Structures are given as C-alpha cells and as structure tokens.
Amino acid sequence: MFYRQKHLLAIEGLEPPEIGQLLDLAESYVLLNRSGKTQRDLLRGRTLINLFFEDSTRTRTSFELAGKRLGADVINMGVSTSSVNKGETLIDTAATLNAMHCDLLVVRHDQSGAPNLLAQIVDAAVINAGDGTHEHPTQALLDALTIKRRKGRIAGLIVAICGDIAHSRVARSNIHLLTTMGCQVRVVGPPTLIPAQVADLGVTVFHDMEAGLRDADVVMMLRLQRERMSKGQVPSAREYFRFYGLDAAKLAFAKPDAIVMHPGPMNRGVEIDSAIADDPVRSVIKEQVEMGVAVRMGVLDMLSRGNRRNEH
Amino acid sequence: MSTDTLFSGVRIVGAGVDVQGDLLIRDGIIADFGPSLGRPDGATVIEADAAVLCPGLVDMRAALGEPGFEYRETIASAAAAAAAGGITTLAALPDTNPAIDDPALVQLLRTRGEDTGSLTILPYGAVTRGCRGEELAELGLLREAGAVAFTDGSKAIGSSRLMRLALSYARGFGARIVQHPEDPSLAGGGCATESEQATRLGLPGIPAAAEAIMVARDIRLAELTGGAVHFAHVSTGEALALIRQAKVAGLSVTCDTAPPYFDLNETSIGDFRTYAKLSPPLRKEHDRKAVIAALADGTIDAIASDHQPRDADDKRLPFALASAGGSGLATLLGVTLAYVHNGSMALPAAIELLTARPADLLGSEAGRIAKGAVADLCLFDPDRIWKVEAGELPGKAQNTPFDGRALEGVVLGTWKRGKRVFG
Numbered sequence: 001m002f003y004r005q006k007h008l009l010a011i012e013g014l015e016p017p018e019i020g021q022l023l024d025l026a027e028s029y030v031l032l033n034r035s036g037k038t039q040r041d042l043l044r045g046r047t048l049i050n051l052f053f054e055d056s057t058r059t060r061t062s063f064e065l066a067g068k069r070l071g072a073d074v075i076n077m078g079v080s081t082s083s084v085n086k087g088e089t090l091i092d093t094a095a096t097l098n099a100m101h102c103d104l105l106v107v108r109h110d111q112s113g114a115p116n117l118l119a120q121i122v123d124a125a126v127i128n129a130g131d132g133t134h135e136h137p138t139q140a141l142l143d144a145l146t147i148k149r150r151k152g153r154i155a156g157l158i159v160a161i162c163g164d165i166a167h168s169r170v171a172r173s174n175i176h177l178l179t180t181m182g183c184q185v186r187v188v189g190p191p192t193l194i195p196a197q198v199a200d201l202g203v204t205v206f207h208d209m210e211a212g213l214r215d216a217d218v219v220m221m222l223r224l225q226r227e228r229m230s231k232g233q234v235p236s237a238r239e240y241f242r243f244y245g246l247d248a249a250k251l252a253f254a255k256p257d258a259i260v261m262h263p264g265p266m267n268r269g270v271e272i273d274s275a276i277a278d279d280p281v282r283s284v285i286k287e288q289v290e291m292g293v294a295v296r297m298g299v300l301d302m303l304s305r306g307n308r309r310n311e312h
Numbered sequence: 313m314s315t316d317t318l319f320s321g322v323r324i325v326g327a328g329v330d331v332q333g334d335l336l337i338r339d340g341i342i343a344d345f346g347p348s349l350g351r352p353d354g355a356t357v358i359e360a361d362a363a364v365l366c367p368g369l370v371d372m373r374a375a376l377g378e379p380g381f382e383y384r385e386t387i388a389s390a391a392a393a394a395a396a397g398g399i400t401t402l403a404a405l406p407d408t409n410p411a412i413d414d415p416a417l418v419q420l421l422r423t424r425g426e427d428t429g430s431l432t433i434l435p436y437g438a439v440t441r442g443c444r445g446e447e448l449a450e451l452g453l454l455r456e457a458g459a460v461a462f463t464d465g466s467k468a469i470g471s472s473r474l475m476r477l478a479l480s481y482a483r484g485f486g487a488r489i490v491q492h493p494e495d496p497s498l499a500g501g502g503c504a505t506e507s508e509q510a511t512r513l514g515l516p517g518i519p520a521a522a523e524a525i526m527v528a529r530d531i532r533l534a535e536l537t538g539g540a541v542h543f544a545h546v547s548t549g550e551a552l553a554l555i556r557q558a559k560v561a562g563l564s565v566t567c568d569t570a571p572p573y574f575d576l577n578e579t580s581i582g583d584f585r586t587y588a589k590l591s592p593p594l595r596k597e598h599d600r601k602a603v604i605a606a607l608a609d610g611t612i613d614a615i616a617s618d619h620q621p622r623d624a625d626d627k628r629l630p631f632a633l634a635s636a637g638g639s640g641l642a643t644l645l646g647v648t649l650a651y652v653h654n655g656s657m658a659l660p661a662a663i664e665l666l667t668a669r670p671a672d673l674l675g676s677e678a679g680r681i682a683k684g685a686v687a688d689l690c691l692f693d694p695d696r697i698w699k700v701e702a703g704e705l706p707g708k709a710q711n712t713p714f715d716g717r718a719l720e721g722v723v724l725g726t727w728k729r730g731k732r733v734f735g
Contacts, residue, residue: 012512091628111630112514113584132632134514169514196517197508 003302007119007126010135011176019144019181026145026291026298033069033294040071043304046103048072051093052129053079053109058264058289059129059138063106066296072104090114094121104300107131112169125303133167139263140173142295144181146288147218150259155182160212160254161203162188163222163244163271166195166233170263171222175201188212189244192233209244213253220261221246224271237270247273251282259284315339316355317730322365322691326681327668330660335365337687340730344683360691363724366663368400368688370679371644372568372670373490373544373616375465375637376433377708378424379417380409385621385708387421391428393641393707395734398690398723399617401671401678402431406438407465413438413449415457422458430726430733432688434460434674439478439489443467448477455485460674461542463490466591466620466637468526470496475530479539488540488566488673491530493551494592498522503632505578505593513584515631518593524550531558531565540564542673545618547573547592549602556611566673567611570618571647572638572713574603580713586627586634587702588713590620593636604656607665614670615662617644621709639709643700645692646719652694653720659694687730696722 002017011019032039048067050060060076067074090109097105098121105124107115112132119126130136148154159178165171165187178185179202187198188206199205206212213219228234246260260276260283268274277283317337324331324345335345336352351357371394377385394402404421406412412421418435425433437459438449451462462482469475469491478489499518504510506517527543531554534541546552546567558565572590577597580588588594606612620637627634645666652662671679678688702715725735 089625089628090630109630111632113632114630116584117628117630132514132630133516172512172514195511196506196519198511200508201512 006303008137008299008303009115009119009126009128011137011140011173011180012135014180016180019141019177022141022298022302023145023148025302026141026295027149029294029297030291038069040069042301043067043070043072046072046304047101048074048104048106048300049097049102050074050076050106051097051108052077053114054130056108056130059108062289062292063129063296065293066300067104069293070297070300072300090117091121094118097124098122104303127299127303130169132169133172134169135173136169137173138292138295138299139170140177141299142288142291143174143220143261143263144177145291145295146261146284147259150284151217154178157217158184158186158215159218159220160186160188160216161220161222162209162212162246164193164224164228165189165198165222166193167225167228168222174220175203179203186212186216190234193228209250210253213250216254216258218259218261219246219251219254221272223263223265224267241270245269245271245273246276248275251276258282261285261288263288315730316352317727318349318351318355318357319365319691320357320359322360322363324681325364325366325660325663327664327679329681337689337727337730340687342681342683342685342687345681358691358725360693360724362695363691363693364659365689365691367667367679367681368690368726368728369398369645369666370401370670370674370676371399371617371619371641372403372614372674373405373570374402374619374641375405375621376408377621378408381621384623384626387424387428387433389708390619390621390641391431393705393709395430395726396706396723397641397643398645398692398726399641400431400688400690400726400728401434401676403434403436403460403674405465406436406463407443407467411438411443412436412459413441413443413454415450415453418454418457418459429731430728432678434676436460436465436490437462439464439469440474445470445474448481451482451487452485455487459487460676461488461490463544464492466492468492468494468496472529472533476533476537479533479541480537483537483539488542490542490544491526493523493526493530493543493546494518495522495525498525503589503593503636504581505595507578507596509578509581513581513631520548520550520595520599523548523592524554527551527554531555531563534558534563534565540566543567545570545573545592545616546612547595547603548599552602552606552611556606559611566613568614568616568670569603569607569612570616570640571643572618574600574607574651575647576600576713581631584631586629586631587638587711587715589631589634589636590638590713591636604651607651608656612665613673615644615648615665616670617641619709622711627711637711638713639705639707639711641707642705643712643714643719645690645723646698646700646721647714649694649721650719687727689727690723691725691735692721692723694721696720698722
C-alpha cells in the first residue's frame with residue numbers, strides 16, 4: 001500500500017505514488033458509478049460526519065453521496081445547527097465528536113490549519129474539505145482525475161491556473177499536486193492576487209493572460225470573490241473581466257484542444273464568459289463534479305482501510 | 313546574627329566589571345568585591361566554581377496578566393518565573409485591563425512589585441488613554457507617579473500626528489516613547505511573515521517592510537520633535553539599518569530585541585504551531601542573522617524577554633485566531649547565553665544588554681556591580697544544560713516558543729536586596 005497517511009489534510013508532502021494510487025482508486029469508482037452498481041457493504045457500520053463551518057452545498061453533497069454509496073452512516077453538521085455559534089470552541093466540538101466514535105470526519109473551515117488542529121485531537125481520520133486559504137486536497141485530486149481522463153496523462157502538461165491565487169486553497173492544492181506529478185504549472189493573475197514568493201512553489205508567474213495561456217493544455221479558472229473589489233485588490237468586476245476573464249479571444253492563446261476547468265461556483269461574466277463555461281467541447285466543469293464523487297469515494301475507502309476500528 | 317553573604321571564587325561580571333574572586337553582601341547592599349576577600353564571621357558562604365555572578369537581570373519589556381488577565385499570569389506567578397530566570401527588575405507593559413493610564417495604577421503596580429519581595433516592577437505608562445490610540449494619557453502625572461517611559465504596549469501608535477504629539481510632549485518630562493514598530497494598515501489581519509512559508513500555509517502575511525516603514529517614520533518624527541523614541545522587539549535587518557543610521561546621526565533613538573528574534577525564524581511555525589505565533593512575527597533567516605549582527609555591533613541597546621503570557625485556550629485555536637505572544641522570563645538568560653557560547657557575543661557584553669543598558673534606558677539604578685549598589689544578583693552556571701519544556705516552566709505562562717530547545721546556562725540562585733529569592 002502506497003498511501004501511508006492516517007488523514008488527508010493536504011496535498012503538500014504527498015509522494016507521487018500516493019497520489020497515483022488515490023487517482024487509480026478514484027477511477028475505479030467512476031466506472032462503478034457509471035455502471036449503476038453499488039458497494040454499500042464497504043463502509044457499513046461506519047460513521048462519516050460532515051463538519052462544515054463554512055457553507056458549501058456542492059462539496060458537502062459530494063462527500064455525502066460518496067459516503068452513502070459506500071454504505072456509511074452520514075451525518076451533516078452545519079455551523080448554523082451546531083453549538084459552535086454558542087461559544088463552543090473547535091476543540092470542544094472535536095472532543096464531542098470523538099466521544100460519538102465517528103470514523104471519518106470531513107471538515108470545511110474558514111481558517112487555515114483548522115483540520116490540522118482537529119486531527120491532533122480526534123481519533124477519526126480527518127479529511128480536509130477546504131481550510132481557509134490553505135488547501136483543498138480532494139478538489140485537486142478530482143481536477144487531476146479529470147485532466148488524466150481527458151488528456152490521457154498528467155506529466156508533461158502545461159497547466160495555467162488563473163485568477164485569485166492569493167486567496168485560493170484550490171490553487172495551492174493544485175500547485176502541489178500538479179508540480180509533484182510533473183506538470184509545468186503557471187499562475188496567471190494581477191500582482192495583487194499573486195501570493196508572496198509563489199514561484200518558490202515551483203510555478204511560473206504571469207500577469208498577462210496571452211503569455212500565461214500560450215500553448216497551455218489546461219486552463220483552470222478560479223472564483224473571484226466580491227470581497228476582492230471591496231478590499232481594493234481589484235478595482236472592478238468589469239476591469240477584471242477585461243484583463244483576466246476567460247473568453248473565446250483569450251482561450252485562443254491556449255492549445256486548440258485545451259480544456260477549461262473551474263472548481264465552482266462560477267461568477268459568470270467576472271472570471272469566465274458563459275459561452276466558454278458552457279462550451280460542450282472545451283469546458284469540463286460538469287465532469288469535474290462527477291469526478292468529485294468518485295474521488296471522495298476513493299479517499300473514504302483508502303482512509304478507512306487504515307482505520308477499521310470495528311474489524312474482528 | 314549576621315546577614316552577610318559571601319560569594320567565593322566566582323566570576324563576577326557586570327558593566328565594566330569582569331573579575332574572578334569574591335563578593336560580599338551586607339545589609340542588602342554589595343559591601344565589597346575583588347579577587348580575594350576575607351570571610352566575615354557568621355557569613356553564609358556560597359562557593360560555586362565556574363559559576364558567574366552578575367547583576368539581577370533588568371527585563372525592559374514584559375506583559376503581566378494583572379490587572380485584567382489573571383488567568384494568564386498574576387504578579388505573583390510572574391515574580392516566581394522572573395526569580396527563576398534571574399530577573400530582579402522588570403518593566404511592565406501598560407496594555408492591561410484597565411490600561412495603566414492613571415497615576416494610581418502606576419503606584420499600585422510599584423507597590424505590588426514591592427510586595428513580592430523578589431521583583432521590582434517599573435511600570436510603563438500608556439501613551440494614549442486606554443491604549444486606544446486616540447488621545448494622549450496624562451503623561452506628566454503618570455511620570456510623577458513613577459512611570460518609567462510611555463508605550464501603548466503591543467499596539468503601534470499608528471497616527472503620525474499622535475506620535476508627533478507624544479514625542480513632543482513627553483520630551484518636556486524627559487521621557488521616552490516606546491513604539492511597537494509595525495505599520496498597522498500594512499500588518500492588518502496578518503499573522504505570519506509574508507513569505508513562501510506563509511504562502512504555503514495559506515496564512516495572511518505581514519511584510520517585513522511594515523516594521524521598517526514605522527521605524528523610518530518615527531525616526532523622522534524624533535528628529536522633528538527632538539523627542540526620544542525607543543523601538544521594541546526589533547526583528548528585521550531593514551529596520552536595524554535605519555536605526556544604525558539614526559544613531560550615527562546623533563538622534564535620540566534606541567531599541568531592544570527579544571530572544572525569539574535572534575534564536576528562531578519563521579520555520580518554527582511549522583505545521584501551524586501557535587506557540588510560535590508572536591508579534592512581530594518570527595522572520596526570515598536573513599533577518600535573524602541581521603539581529604545577531606546588530607547585537608554584536610551595539611545597534612541594539614538591550615535584550616528584553618518580551619514575555620507575553622497566554623493560556624492554552626488562547627493558543628489552541630486555528631493559527632490566525634490564536635493569540636500572539638510567547639512566554640519569556642525563564643528563557644531570557646539561557647537563550648542569550650547560547651549566543652555567547654557560539655561566539656556571537658562576549659559574556660560581559662551580553663550581560664550588559666541584560667542589565668545596565670536596559671536599566672539606563674529605564675532611568676534605573678539597578679543592574680550594576682558596584683560597592684554600595686543594591687545587592688540584586690544572579691548566580692548561574694553558564695555550562696550546565698537544561699531543556700525547555702512547556703508545562704515544566706516556572707510561573708503560570710507555559711506558552712514558550714522554545715519548547716524542546718536545549719539551553720546551556722542554569723540559574724543557580726537569585727538575590728533581591730541581599731536576600732535569596734530563588735535557588
């Protein structure tokens with residue numbers, strides 16, 4: 001077995017065989033899901049808690065579906081229904097969940113490092129479903145699986161990640177995964193949205209879409225939050241779209257068969273033009289969602305292999 | 313019954329003093345010292361081969377939990393930790409609750425220090441009421457009550473106009489303004505040095521320039537007003553270069569640093585370790601080296617503990633939400649001695665940075681070895697090794713950024729006005 005971690009907290013630090021194994025396992029679940037078969041005995045009797053301190057319908061649903069397809073008991077805890085709003089600390093919440101003997105804990109939090117803190121306290125295997133501006137490992141895995149299935153490989157591809165790199169956990173996880181697996185990774189965006197010394201992560205920085213997208217095999221767009229305008233990092237949505245929004249003219253700089261990705265939810269007309277987002281040939285955005293369920297099934301399967309507590 | 317104490321065969325080190333020999337305490341003062349003294353009848357004799365006897369340390373920057381944050385540290389627990397660390401005089405930051413912005417509170421802190429019997433507390437007064445950075449506190453009355461200098465503690469005085477007023481007004485009372493040098497709008501929301509590491513961890517960064525910008529501004533304001541500015545816990549090469557220039561130009565500009573800034577760098581944060589979350593944040597390696605160089609060349613006037621007590625609940629949070637600050641009283645001497653052992657500083661120079669030089673800045677008589685001086689003393693074995701362990705430190709505050717660090721230099725005993733208060 002290659003994957004040696006108890007948790008999945010980050011892509012950073014994973015070795016190529018570990019990533020490769022997760023992707024292969026996920027791919028087997030793509031076929032299973034499409035065949036309409038189920039494997040509901042795999043996680044039977046196990047409890048998966050979706051602990052979401054930040055709203056996210058799509059990621060939570062994806063984990064819920066993945067857990068149910070493998071037969072786990074899935075419980076969703078949202079921030080509005082939990083006691084976190086009543087002054088209970090993250091540590092208390094973790095201790096409570098621990099006492100309930102949950103096996104798999106999926107955590108989304110607006111603070112970088114929150115899943116690492118939880119992992120120190122709980123017995124369950126912790127899966128980071130997005131923490132602050134740190135990492136979103138299952139997103140990077142599903143992106144990689146999408147790329148692999150479309151392009152037949154990952155190594156050697158040119159991938160341009162475009163937009164708000166500074167505030168994106170998706171960008172960080174993808175940078176780690178894609179550089180580890182041998183891609184040439186570029187980040188493209190205005191200097192105010194490029195984090196300090198990001199080149200040291202093994203990427204090339206561009207501030208111009210034409211240069212950044214030239215000969216790219218994959219164009220990965222990121223969501224631009226409205227907050228960036230109010231905080232003055234970008235003057236306006238229309239100015240952003242003019243220089244960094246992906247439309248047909250800018251996509252033309254990439255390879256003719258380049259695919260377009262977006263982790264969602266999209267701001268149409270801000271970072272991506274609807275005509276591109278909905279392009280049935282170039283856009284793989286819907287496929288990303290499908291891969292998301294398979295990747296999460298693979299991750300749940302892998303982590304529960306190392307953590308089967310009720311096994312006799 | 314005699315109250316004499318004779319230290320025999322120790323290395324006596326203080327400002328202008330470095331002698332192998334004896335030192336005699338009588339009636340709470342240093343009666344005599346020299347290569348060889350006679351033994352008075354009935355004196356307690358302390359023989360400590362290879363030990364160093366120096367003035368009790370003068371820590372020019374420490375936060376006490378009182379008033380208002382007693383769950384973190386009380387004056388009693390801080391005094392115990394200080395004594396164990398060889399500290400006999402401590403300048404207390406005023407950003408407590410309530411803030412030390414009233415003469416009665418200054419007097420209270422002084423008295424509470426006396427009550428410990430082991431620690432002289434020299435209170436800082438708040439520059440602004442409530443340390444809110446809005447209007448000047450009653451600097452004159454605070455000074456009269458015994459405030460040694462003025463600062464808003466961990467908060468920078470952000471407004472240029474207010475800083476000008478403070479420097480200008482305090483000058484009339486011959487008092488320094490101690491600044492936390494960090495441009496608040498540039499630092500805003502940041503919790504780690506802006507760097508590759510902060511980028512990897514997804515933590516909002518504070519650029520090193522936030523320190524240099526504030527230092528540059530305040531040097532100009534010191535020049536404009538003729539006031540005296542002191543920069544606390546300076547941590548970057550850029551800021552130290554500016555301070556070096558200002559000193560050459562003859563301006564009334566001084567600074568201190570704290571052990572984390574010459575012993576640790578940003579990598580201590582590692583996997584979101586909140587005990588290494590400090591303010592200012594731990595910097596890059598080249599800045600750490602610049603701090604060591606500035607200690608060696610005299611640009612830095614003092615080493616302070618920068619003690620900021622925190623409890624587990626303050627720290628067991630996601631990194632950005634955790635409270636910044638590290639416990640420092642017990643490790644001030646040991647970490648400093650590491651840079652004597654590795655040849656960065658000579659022992660007498662290091663001791664001066666911990667005693668006479670901060671005492672000068674605070675207008676205190678403490679921190680000197682001299683006949684007739686108050687016998688506040690620290691005896692330490694410079695070579696004995698111990699390991700810093702959170703949970704095992706003296707006092708209440710266990711939030712050390714040095715957890716797991718092995719240090720050479722153990723305090724064997726601490727004396728306050730001739731009375732042994734530790735060891």
